[in-house]
Each structure stands twice: as structure tokens, then as C-alpha cells.
Amino acid sequence: MSPFDDLMAFARETAALQQVAGRLSWDQETVMPRGAAAQRAEEMAAMEAVLHARATDPRVADWLAAIDPAALDAAGRAQLRLIRRRHERMKRVPARLAAEIARVTSLGQGIWAEAREADDPGAFLPTLAEILRLKREEAAALAATGGELYDALLDDYEPGATGAGLAAMFAALRPRLVALRAAILGSGRNVPVLAARFPAEAQLRLARELATAFGYDWQTGRLDLAVHPFSSGSGTDCRITTRVCETDPFSCIYSTIHEVGHAAYEQGVDRAFLLTPLGAGVSMGVHESQSRIAENQLGRSAAFTGWLFGRLREVFGDFGLADAGTFYAVVNRVTPGYIRTEADEVHYNLHILMRFDLERALIAGDLGTGDLEAAWNDRFLADFGVAVDRPRHGFLQDVHWSVGLFGYFPTYTLGNVYAGCLHAALRADLPDLDDQLARGDARPAMAWLRERVQRHGGLYQPAETIARATGSAPGPGPLLDYLEAKFGALYGL
């Protein structure tokens, strides 16, 4: 065995253990008995300690030193790059700190869920303060060579991105989004409100049908319920979750399509990369581009909602909307709601820009957890023109901070920007796209994404992955053009 073979055998076993940890998280959020939470925290911490020990194993440095990259092909060099990057990052974080973060964030999720249910910030804030303290300690260890603390965390989700770079991109997005929002809300257009009941069981059957329509592979997946929908796993075990609200079928429908977009990315990676560092989506931003283009540019298009309207009438009977055009307007209603995951395409990024600024201030030490709720509520009132009425509609709504995901939120908007770029290229390549969507078939579009983006896994850097798929460097222009055209037409602007 060459040093490269040894390194890859070790990396393959590590990837398998990472999948095990992922299965454990899935279990925790879908099927775990409540009383198991404390024990599970110890189990997660033990897995984290194993993974940390492997990532910092001195043999990895020895193998890396012994390998001549010039003797490898492009995929081999990319494997090497990802292994080196992870090894060097993990070596900076003490094993004690990594295990403590795993333990606290495993418990944090349950504490958050109960506090959210009870609308009780006080039940969550001490835990959040502890998580923030640990994550700042981690960021300081990662950023030992200098730079903004926030960038050190962001790099885990979007390699190469910086807080300053994102802030600049978001500054370019914001004025046109704010102007579009103002024009829509000032248009005087009224969109009807759904007032029917959609039984849960039928919604779940429809969710399975929609997943199939978007090319989800059931042989290597499954669908379950979760409080906060997520997808989980790589390779041949890519699971999705959804939620059901009987008065709002769109919660289930678009959560499902969104998570199918994520899972399709993992299912679409070249199987030659299975259980290797290249065998997963390259970044959270690119990941989100796959879920968002499925959910929004495809799933909320006039063509697809035309088919969906007919299908919903078959399943649920008449639910009070006269025609597909009205249904399209209802699906795409622009309204300043509290909840990010239910936000329309115009408001969504305003939610993210706000979270990005708040969490960047938390990590920088410019904002304390004790002031977070007030800061959230002030900013929400300013940006959305509505006062937050209860904590679960405010800063308790998202799971992310309770599991230590600081630096994750901005990748959502980055994903939307990437989705805008991909959508423009997809439309140019597939002239029959709307005909296919009007038949309820998103598989050709998903196949295009698989060919252009998904199969490469971690082979290219995130921005390069998008540039190779579209033929040009990514930027916010296509997303803004798309939003202005779509909502301009809908609201007669």
C-alpha cells in the first residue's frame, strides 16, 4: 500500500464513522425516546471524541508529508486538499473543547425545543450563553493565525467565504429587495387566504408523490416527521423529514421539496466518491442552491403550481380557490410573516440578513445573549414592519444556535444567489422546462442539476462548482432579476 492508499483507507473509515454520527442525529430528531436525551449526549460526545482523534491523528500528517500530489489525478489531489484542510483545522481545537461542544449542543437541542414549545426564553438563554462561550472559544482556537472570529466558524460551512465578503454581497442585495418589497406591499393587490382543512395522512402521501416527482430515490432514502425538517446522510442513505400542518398544506409540500433538493444532491454525487471526503455536497451554500431551486424556481413556478393545483383538487376536493392562476398567487403571496421557513421568496433573504448581522455581533462579542431578544425584536420591527408577538415567533424559532451552528445562516442566502445563477442557465439549456413542470415532472431539471453540479461532490471549490455549471462567476444579479420579473408580474408592478 502506498501512503496515499493508506490515507484513503483511513479517510474511508472516518467517512463511515461520520455517517454513523449523522444517523445518530437523525435518530435523535425523529425517533429517540425522550428519556434518552442525557445518555444520547454522552453517546454523541463519545463519537465526537473518536472523530476528533482521527482528524488529528499524527499518521495523517505523516501520510500527507509522504505523498507527492503531482503523482495523483485531479480527484486524488482534491481528496488530499480536503483531508489536509480538515486535519489542520481540527488540530487547532482541543479534544476537550470538541467533546464539550458535542455534549452541550446535543442537550441544547432538547432544551431549545422545550423552551420554544413553552415560549420561555429563560429556559434556553443559559444554555445559549454556554454554547456561545464554547463556540467563541472554538473560533479563537481556529483563528489563532488572525482574522475575524466569525470567519473561522463560517469556513466550516462555506470554505473560502468571509463575513466581510458576505456583508458586501448582502449590501448589494438589500436595496433591490427592500424596494421590491415596498412596491409589492404598496400595490394594493389582495391575495385570497386558504381556509380549508387538509388531513395529515393525505398530505404525507402527497409528500411522497412530490419527492418522487423531484427524482428522490426511495431505494436509498426515507421520509419521516421532524419538528424542524432536515435531510441527513450521504451516499446510499439520504433521508428526508417534513412537517404537517392541517390548515397550511404548503408547509409540508415545500418543506418536502426543499429537503428533496438537499437529498438529491447527496444521492447525485458520483458513487466513485462514496465514503470519501469528496463524497458529499461541497458546501452549505451550494447545498442550499439545490434545495432552493427545487423549492422555489421549480416548485413555486407558474408551470408546476398549475399541475399542483389540479393534483390538490384531486386529493382534497375543492378547497375554495377558483383557478390555477389564483393558486399561483396564493403560493407566492408576499407577506411579512414571523417565521423564516415559511417566508416568501422576497422576505426570505431579509430574515437571513438579520440573523447574519446578529450572530456576527454575538461572535464578535458586540452583542450578549441577554440582549439578543431585544435586538432581534427591534430589527424585525424595522425590517418587517411588524412587532414579534411571542418568542417562538422570534429568536426561538430556529434550531441552529441551539446546536452550535453559528456561521450557517448566511449560506442560505448564498444558496439563493447560487440558485438564481443555476436557474438562468437551466432555462437556457432546457427550452421544454415549463412543459415538463406543467406535467408535474421536475426530474429533467433535477437531472440537469445532477449532471452540472451534484455528481462532482467536493471535487471543485464551492464558487468554482457554480461557475463550471453556469459558465460564469456567480453573483446576485440573476436572483434579483428573477424575483423582480416574477413578483412584478404577480403584483402588477
Add this chain to the structure above:
Amino acid sequence: MSPFDDLMAFARETAALQQVAGRLSWDQETVMPRGAAAQRAEEMAAMEAVLHARATDPRVADWLAAIDPAALDAAGRAQLRLIRRRHERMKRVPARLAAEIARVTSLGQGIWAEAREADDPGAFLPTLAEILRLKREEAAALAATGGELYDALLDDYEPGATGAGLAAMFAALRPRLVALRAAILGSGRNVPVLAARFPAEAQLRLARELATAFGYDWQTGRLDLAVHPFSSGSGTDCRITTRVCETDPFSCIYSTIHEVGHAAYEQGVDRAFLLTPLGAGVSMGVHESQSRIAENQLGRSAAFTGWLFGRLREVFGDFGLADAGTFYAVVNRVTPGYIRTEADEVHYNLHILMRFDLERALIAGDLGTGDLEAAWNDRFLADFGVAVDRPRHGFLQDVHWSVGLFGYFPTYTLGNVYAGCLHAALRADLPDLDDQLARGDARPAMAWLRERVQRHGGLYQPAETIARATGSAPGPGPLLDYLEAKFGALYGL
């Protein structure tokens, strides 16, 4: 930290990782997508390699050498004994072999399930031959200091037991079982056959009710479906599975009660032992005594079936049996069926005695996998008077060999023997037992088992655990007395 503290911290993390591996097995048998089987095999092998590396870690030997057992309390000395035992056993098995066994047996289960479904021995035999080869290699490594190969495997499930010792016990059981069976089948008594349909959903609801009646703690458990029911996990995450057959409600009912017996043992261990070597059932034989006494001596008693008859009539309506006495006879019908897990109490141990002899011959090298089916069918015809009609009713019926569990089967009969001893002591201690069971409440009996057996976990040796609970050394007498009295009355002998 003292060496003992260091060792226990390490053992605690190891126990947490063992629980993770257990969760992964649960996942595989209940919810895993089919297409994930090959990837899962790599994940299981990676976990096995981690656990093997920990069990054989040289620091364990250093800690063991540095600890003075005389300075510890009884629990500390028991922890030490179990850690030393596992360390010394695992050191004898090469990591390569342990990983290969994990990989092959992980795949073996899927291959077995498909072969069983298709009634196709040829689809399973090459895998079985490979598993047998690996297990014999493992046994040879474990038995390096001499002794029967089979004993080395048996010791994993029933520490201290030997093939020769069990053969002697089984030789004492066999004549009275054979005589009882002959008397029953020659009695000319006819027991009616159930001919109604019992909807699956209602059976599953009843299964949950029965689990509660036997004291199952839902806060730390859950119930799912599985091809071959099992229980999984220790401490605060003890899951059970069951199966449903719409024409035979007893399959679901008694699988559930059986698995609740196992899970109650794990839930009943003193929480002070959580995530330590003492924090689980002490052996498979003692484990089976807990499941069997729940299923048979309690669940199939005249008192409990009297309550169950009324409950079934409430749930399913009239299903064609006139009274509780007839129902009791139907529940306890003695008939020479093919399937071990559906066998009555008289035939059950004859199934085990046969498997014990066959697997002991396989491990000894006296029987090859190519001759196994014929050997099985010949022995079944001799013992049960019926010819096996298809492989899934014969040697393909059990999961055990496909996952490498050679040496496991005899612990079932040992568990029945232990259950017989415990039942005699329980009856002596709880004069109101039948009144409680007649109200559908098995919790007082389960509480007695918790107090006498379960809370001790691994504190005492297996046979000592039973002796402490009953006040005398275990033997087959009480089981045989119980069977002869119960079935003598039922069949008018």
C-alpha cells in the same frame, strides 16, 4: 484522577460507543433504506474497529495493573472483572478478523432475509460458509489456551458455561420433555383453531397496552416493526420491536411481551451503573429468563389469559371462542410446528436442543454448511415427527447464524430453566399474583424481578444472579415440574 477513575472514564466512553453500535443495528433492522446495506456494512465495520481498538488499548492493561482491587467496593471489583475479561478476550482476536466479521455479518443479514423470502438456500449458503469460517477462526484465536472451540464462542453470551455442561443439562431435560410431548400428542384432546381476522392497526395498539401492563417504560423506549422481533439498547434507550400477522394475534402479543421482558431487564438496571460494564444484563441466559417468564409463566398463565380473552373480545369482537378456558387452551396448544419463535412451551426447548447440537457440530468441524439442510431436516423429522416442507420453515428461519451468533441458541433453553426457578420463587413470594394477573396487571411480578434480578445488572455472575434471587442453585427441576403440572392439567394427563 486515580488509575481506576481513568479506567472508568474510558470504559464509560466505550459503553457509549457500544450503545451507538446498538442504535445502528436497530436502525438497520427497522428503518434503514434497502439500498444502504453495503454502505451500512462499512459503517458497522468501522464502529467494530473502533470498539476493538478500545478494548485492546494498551492503556487498559496499564490501568488494570496499577489498580489495587482490595481498595474498591464490590461494584468496583465487578467493573474491573468485566473490563479485564473483555480486554483479555479481545486481545486474542486480530483487529482485521474482528472488522471482517462485522462487515460480513452486516451483509449476511440482508442476504439471509432475501434467501428466506425466496426460499432459496443457495442464495445464503456461500455467505453462511464464509461466516462459519470466520467464526471458527475467531474461536481458535479465543481458545488459544485450549478447550472446545464452541466454548470460546459460548463464553461471549454466557460467561462460565461450557458446551459439555449444557449438553449434560439438556440430557437431563430431554427425556421428561419427550415423554410429556408424547403424552400430550397421544391424549386425543382437540383444541379449536382460531379462524378470525385481527386487523394489524388494532393489534399494534393492543401491543402498546400489553407493554404498559408489563411495566415497560415508554419514556425510555419505543415500539417498531421488525422481521425478527428483538430488543435493543441499555439504560435510558431500550427499544422493542414486534411483528403482526392478521390471522394469528398471538404472534404479535407474545413477541411483544417477550421483548418487553428483555427491555424491562435493561430498564431495571440500577441507574448508578449507566454506561458502565455493569449497566446491562449479565448474560443472554439471564436475559432470556426475564423475557420467558414474562411471556410464558405470566403471559400464558390461566389468570392472565383470562383477562386477555376479555380484552380481545372488546377490541376485536367475537372471534369464535366460547370462553376463557377454551382461549387458555388455544393459547397453550401443543403442536409440532416448524417455527421456533411460534413454538409452544413443550416443543420450544426441543427446537433449541436441535440447534445446539447442529451448531456445535458446525463449529467443531463435524458438519459442513453443505450438509446442514439435510441434517436439520433429518433431525426435525426425528424429533417432531413432521418433514420440513420448505427452507424458510427449516434452517433458514432464524437470523442468528447470518449475523454470526454461534453459541447463542443454548442460552434460550438456559433462560427457560432460569425462568422456571424464578417463577417458583415468585409464586412463593407473591400470593396475590394470580389476582393481579387476572386484572391484566403484571407490574407487581415485574417489580419483583427488578428487585431480585434486574437492578444488579452485571454485578454477579449469571448463575449467582439466579441463585441470589431464588435462594438456591439453578437447575431444570422447577421448569419440568411447572410444564408437567400445567400441560398435564390442560391435556387431562
